[in-house]
Amino acid sequence: MPEGDTVWRQARDLRAVLEGKKLVSSDFRVPAHATLDLSGQTVTSVESRGKHLLMYVGGLVIHSHLAMEGHWDSYPVHNGRSAKWRKPTFAARAVLTTDQAQVVGFSLGTLEVLPEALVGNAVGHLGPDLLGPGWDAEEALRRLLAEPERAIGLALLDQRNLAGIGNIYRNELCFLGRIHPASAVMGVPDLPRMAGLAKRLLEANHDRSQRSTTGGQARGEAASWVYGLAGKPCKRCGVLITHGTLADPAFTVRAARDIYWCPRCQAEPGAS
Known part of the structure; x- marks a missing residue:
């Protein structure tokens, strides 16, 4: 069951393959963002806030919440092709690909893309983060x-x-x-x-x-x-x-x- 420690690990693992990397493609499999294309944009940071995960890319923030069954998986990319996914394709909600890795968000409870200036709309209500640098x-x-x-x-x-x-x-x-x-x-x-x-x-x-x-x-x-x-x-x-x-x-x-x-x-x- 995803709790704050799980999401912290997800952010750490995603930072290792995404942070500072340019996306060669993006695929958001939710109606609100189905036409959004972030290819060519660089992922500047990935962080967790409690049970929320934030990816900053191209002036936007990809905000996700794992809910009960969500998970982000990472797969190596060789010759432009990703390794086989460990979960079914129909469960994928977001696919972000660099020239070396592909990360897939499966069964995400929440997935939205916001301008950086509006990130507070997603996580501004949260209390102090038990695993955050600003714990109070x-x-x-x-x-x-x-x-x-x-x-x-x-x-x-x-x-x-x-x-x-x-x-x-x-x-x-x-x-x-x-x-x-x-x-x-x-x-x-x-x-x-x-x-x-x-x-x-x-x-x-x-x-x-x-x-x-x-x-x-x-x-x-x-x-x-x-x-x-x-x-x-x-x-x-x-x-x-x-x-x-x-x-x-x-x-x-x-x-x-x-x-x-x-x-x-x-x-x-x-x-x-």
């Missing part, structure tokens, strides 16, 4: 505390507060903080510590191909404390992990997201 812990806390009665599991997932946390990290952070995801922000015992831990977890994982929140190079069930482990014993106390969903009243059109917690380590709000 005080601003992140101010935003979280602006709605003290909101569920912490919703506040962490809201990219307007701090950018980069997805559903896996929010569940793991609540476990590590010994707080139920539905508990109010104002009930979190040490909110600054939780925000700091979020940053440390993403930083620890941004260079790993396999995410682990339990430490080291753990894989599979050993890599998570609670996420995806419903019915399994808690690694801390042995009580079986519970699964539920948590809807966000602020975004009624979005489906409720999965939450996982230990009933002993993370008492539900109102429980004695």
Whole structure:
């Protein structure tokens, strides 16, 4: 599942093959940009902002969001031809080709091309980026505390507060903080510590191909404390992990997201 660390790696890998390179062709397979041709333009930079990816080219910005299944793949080009794609052609939304590489955006949740001056329209709402050079812990806390009665599991997932946390990290952070995801922000015992831990977890994982929140190079069930482990014993106390969903009243059109917690380590709000 793409979260801030995944998008950070995508930006790093795309920089290696695109930054400073001239495009020999571009192919945008979405109606709004189907006629746009960026051939001859140079990619000046590639960067991530939370779970958003930005490519600057020819005074424009290619903005994408991976959503649940999106991914950018890179393929070497030899004698003008790219290596075979690893995913089906029908899933491609954008194809950018240089004389040495071809990058393909598959199943992107969002794909738009904006003038550089309007990039704020795409990412200006985001809170401090957990993996960005301008991380501001005080601003992140101010935003979280602006709605003290909101569920912490919703506040962490809201990219307007701090950018980069997805559903896996929010569940793991609540476990590590010994707080139920539905508990109010104002009930979190040490909110600054939780925000700091979020940053440390993403930083620890941004260079790993396999995410682990339990430490080291753990894989599979050993890599998570609670996420995806419903019915399994808690690694801390042995009580079986519970699964539920948590809807966000602020975004009624979005489906409720999965939450996982230990009933002993993370008492539900109102429980004695």
